[in-house]
Amino acid sequence: MELVLNKKPKNPIIIEGFPGFGFVGAIATQFLIEHLDAKPIGFIYSNEITPLVTIHKNNLMQPLSIYYDHKNNIVIVHALTPVNGLEWKIANVVEKLYKDLKAKELICLEGVNALTESNESKAYFQSTVASSQKKLEKLGLKSLGEGVILGVTGAVLLKKLPVSCIFAEAHMNLPDSKAAAKIIQVLDSYLGLKVDYKPLLKRAEEMESKIKGMISKTREVQDIKAKKELDYFG
Numbered sequence: 001m002e003l004v005l006n007k008k009p010k011n012p013i014i015i016e017g018f019p020g021f022g023f024v025g026a027i028a029t030q031f032l033i034e035h036l037d038a039k040p041i042g043f044i045y046s047n048e049i050t051p052l053v054t055i056h057k058n059n060l061m062q063p064l065s066i067y068y069d070h071k072n073n074i075v076i077v078h079a080l081t082p083v084n085g086l087e088w089k090i091a092n093v094v095e096k097l098y099k100d101l102k103a104k105e106l107i108c109l110e111g112v113n114a115l116t117e118s119n120e121s122k123a124y125f126q127s128t129v130a131s132s133q134k135k136l137e138k139l140g141l142k143s144l145g146e147g148v149i150l151g152v153t154g155a156v157l158l159k160k161l162p163v164s165c166i167f168a169e170a171h172m173n174l175p176d177s178k179a180a181a182k183i184i185q186v187l188d189s190y191l192g193l194k195v196d197y198k199p200l201l202k203r204a205e206e207m208e209s210k211i212k213g214m215i216s217k218t219r220e221v222q223d224i225k226a227k228k229e230l231d232y233f234g
Contacts, residue, residue, distance in 0.1 A: 001089045003096055005042035009068055009075060011102055013191070016077040016094055017109040020151040022170025024111030027180035028187075029078040035195060038067035038076055044093050050081050050218055064090070066097070072193060075101065081218050083152065091155035098161060105132065106163045108153040109183050111170035112144065121182040126157070127164040136164065139189050166190070 015032065017025030032038070043062035054061040063081040068074070077097070083090055098106050112124070124144040127133040133143075144167055149157060156163055166186050168179035188195040 001044060001046040001048070001086070001093055003042070003093050003100075004045055005066065005097075005100075007041040007068060008101060009041075009070075009073060011104045012068070012073045012075045013105045013107065014075045014077065014094075014098060014101070014103045015107045015109065015187075016152065016156075018079045018090070018152045019082050020110050020153060021113060022111035022168075022176035022179050024168055024170055024176055024179045024183060025109040025153070026079055027177060028109045028183045029076050031180065031184055032069075032074075032187075033067050033076055033078060036069040036072065036074065036076075036193070038069040038074070040065055041068045041075075042066040044077075044090065046086065046089070048086055048089075049083070050221055054080060072191070074191075075103070087150075087152050087155045090152050091159055094152070094156055095159055095161060105129070106156070106161060107187070108156055108163060108165040109187070110149065110151070110153045110165060110167050111176060111179050112149070112167045113170070121169045121176075121179040123169075123182050123186045124167045125165060126167070128157075128160070129162050129164055132164040136166075136190065139186065141166075141186065 015029065017027075017029030019026045040062075043066055044064035046064075049063050061080065064077075064079050064083075067076040067078060069076070075097070077094060094106070097103070123141055125133070125136045125141045126144050126149075127136060149165070153165060157165065166183050168182040168186075170176040170179040184195060187193065
């Protein structure tokens, strides 16, 4: 697995979001990229990733891409494809990115299983940085307390990096746009991004539809690949 960068911002905030529970991280980072008009500055390459390329505004989009918002000095790590089985390798690349750029903060966005039947998603945090913990508590957030964190975010936490995680309750193991919107709301207050909330849920729902389409296409590719392998060996 290789980190490829054509630009190296100094001391940025790094935000990562992967298709974990409810695909919350992937939806939230996609929204951030479009809202902040972040530009691609690199990608994570691996021949173990499903070879899936999308086209957006006549540009090829990498399955694991890295964007940069110059105005806020934010680097966004975004995934359009599931990364099951590659979590540790990707966490290693995230660690390298953090160290190479001498980032001042690493923020992970993730969904967690909802503890209540409420239609409103609740947000929590987990931080290994004392100053970030105090700031998140001042926003009225509570620490996760109890829960299971899987995927890339889980691997990053186990690597004991200075990291802050923002979680939102997701009510299904399908793209959950409401949970993603809750994370964006918290992140906006935390970083002062001045997000326009009026179109937020509508845009989040559009992202949900887009992610669903990507998941469907990925599964189709994987099914076709598996069928070809069976035909070859059959």
